[in-house]
Amino acid sequence: MASQQICLAISKHISLTPSTKTHLKKSSFSAQNNSPELFDKYDKETMPLSLCLSKRELNVSSIALLLNGLCPEISKALSNEEIMELERYTDSKEGFTVLRPSSWIKVDKTGATLLFEQPNKGANNVGVVVNPVRLTSLGEFGTPQFVAEKLIQAEKRKESTIDAELIGVAERSGQGGLQVYEFEYKIDSSRGGIKRVFSAAFVSSRKLYLLNINHSDKPESPLDTHTRMVLEEVLHSFTSAPLT
DSSP states (O other): OOOOEEEEEEOOOOOOOTTSOOEEOOOOOOTTTSOOOOOEEOOOOOOOEEEEEETTTOSHHHHHHHHHHHOHHHHHHHHTTOOOOEEEEEETTTTEEEEEETTSEEOOOTTOSEEEEETTEEEEEEEEEEEEOSOSSGGGSOOHHHHHHHHHHHHHHSTTEEEEEEEEEEEEEOGGGOEEEEEEEEEEETTTEEEEEEEEEEEETTEEEEEEEEEEOBTTBOOOHHHHHHHHHHHHHOEEOOOO
């Protein structure tokens, strides 16, 4: 019988952190308050790497020896069976498309156009909100620094917020050159503890599209590198749906 192989595809992205060299772009938004946020322009670099192992080789001892030295975070993800596979979700009616973890469950929630939650961990989720606006582009929102400060101030004013910290900002081109803003921040809340938030926004056909990705990032179980890479891939995939 021919031996089966298991292949892992690993993508390494530049993180959306202040240390990334960027050029300031004026415009931003707030996913939760429908107000602007801060973003910088960044260059994303993808470095694919493939690792193939036969099924016979993929036993507990050999995978531990191999991956613990090669990539501790991947070894941790494999041992905990937390590797997330992504599949594309497209809403042709609302006009957007995004990658989402295939094992996450679609749920209904008031105010959300789309929401996927991790089974048994609903605090980890991917959500999209679509609202009509008078704007024709994100550039009409205001200066990035002004909006970023307003975002953090708004989060800190919430009764449940212990602290809020802006981590990174970015801008990229989406479908057909669409202007897309991205940002990342961390919230310490009395409702669920510390969580990492990745957000993206764009304006198309006088609609504001907001993506929010929430994931627990507690000190006792911090967001690991592999999961972060997957969530960033979801973040970067958000854009308008192709015209059919």
